Amino acid sequence: MVVNLTIPQTWNELSETQLKNIAHQLECFQTLVKDSPDAITLAATKLYYQLSKELLRHNTWQNIRIALKEIQPKAFQDLTKYLYQSVERTTFIPSVKIKNVTYHAPATRLRNSTIAEFAFADVAFYKWRQTHNNIWLSVLCATLYREEATLPTDIDIRKPFIKLAVDNCADAFQKLNPKTKLAIAYSYQGCRGHIANTYPLIFPKPIEPEEGEAPIQTKKKYISFSEIILDKIEGDPSKLEATNNILLNDFLAIYNNDIKKINKK
Numbered sequence: 001m002v003v004n005l006t007i008p009q010t011w012n013e014l015s016e017t018q019l020k021n022i023a024h025q026l027e028c029f030q031t032l033v034k035d036s037p038d039a040i041t042l043a044a045t046k047l048y049y050q051l052s053k054e055l056l057r058h059n060t061w062q063n064i065r066i067a068l069k070e071i072q073p074k075a076f077q078d079l080t081k082y083l084y085q086s087v088e089r090t091t092f093i094p095s096v097k098i099k100n101v102t103y104h105a106p107a108t109r110l111r112n113s114t115i116a117e118f119a120f121a122d123v124a125f126y127k128w129r130q131t132h133n134n135i136w137l138s139v140l141c142a143t144l145y146r147e148e149a150t151l152p153t154d155i156d157i158r159k160p161f162i163k164l165a166v167d168n169c170a171d172a173f174q175k176l177n178p179k180t181k182l183a184i185a186y187s188y189q190g191c192r193g194h195i196a197n198t199y200p201l202i203f204p205k206p207i208e209p210e211e212g213e214a215p216i217q218t219k220k221k222y223i224s225f226s227e228i229i230l231d232k233i234e235g236d237p238s239k240l241e242a243t244n245n246i247l248l249n250d251f252l253a254i255y256n257n258d259i260k261k262i263n264k265k
Helices: 016-035 037-055 061-070 074-085 115-131 134-144 163-173 178-198 225-233 237-244 248-264
Strands: 095-098 101-104
Touching: 016 037, 016 074, 016 178, 037 061, 037 074, 115 134, 115 163, 115 178, 115 225, 115 237, 115 248, 134 163, 134 178, 178 248, 225 237
Parallel strands: none
Antiparallel strands: 095 101
16 A cells, blocks of 8 residues: 655754644653653653654544554654754744734744844753753743834844843743743754854864773863853943844854964964
8 A cells, every 4th residue: 555645854844733742752751761761761662653653743644544553663763863863943933922912933043143142042041951940941932032023124023132121021931832932942952053063163062082982071161152242342341232233143253263263373
């Protein structure tokens, strides 16, 4: 029997529903493994099945049933492994609505985000990953998603980023569906990974030990981009606002070039 299946093959091909559910499943798996290491085999098997089923979501129920019953699990292996190897989502859910207020997403790969917005979002993301405290997840979402500006620009429909306004918005985002917040976080993680690959001098990867050597046990200190911004203005507060409003990629390109010059000396 020939069964035609539509299966997303990249993170960006996932529908909003698939993204939300997969992000939720991956987070549940990580929590379960952390709390019950002995359950990893059973949890991994269940995760694999859930991911396979989720990728089949937008096919007809008859085809999904046939696929899950007749197709050998090994056949799905290559189709699902990208989901748990790395998060490569670089597009966001376009908008979310909370109590009839619409909040708009940043552009793909954070192209319209300022360095100040990225610095604040990155701290929130780091603290959420370290503490698993839901408030930091809400802060991340409130940083990235904002109401429409009175005068939208060609590159950004959102209100300008204001650090002091995030706290009030974060309270509102506490009421947003948890799966939606996880989807936003995973999109941010994918964008951050893309940026790290683009600027390896700014985001150096851990040093791999030589063959036969013991793993290098070093814990890298997290450095906030707010500290880098302060370093760039060289103690001149009059430069702070202009620097904060530089687009993320423009700032990183300048900073990357500075590192190149230092390395040549």
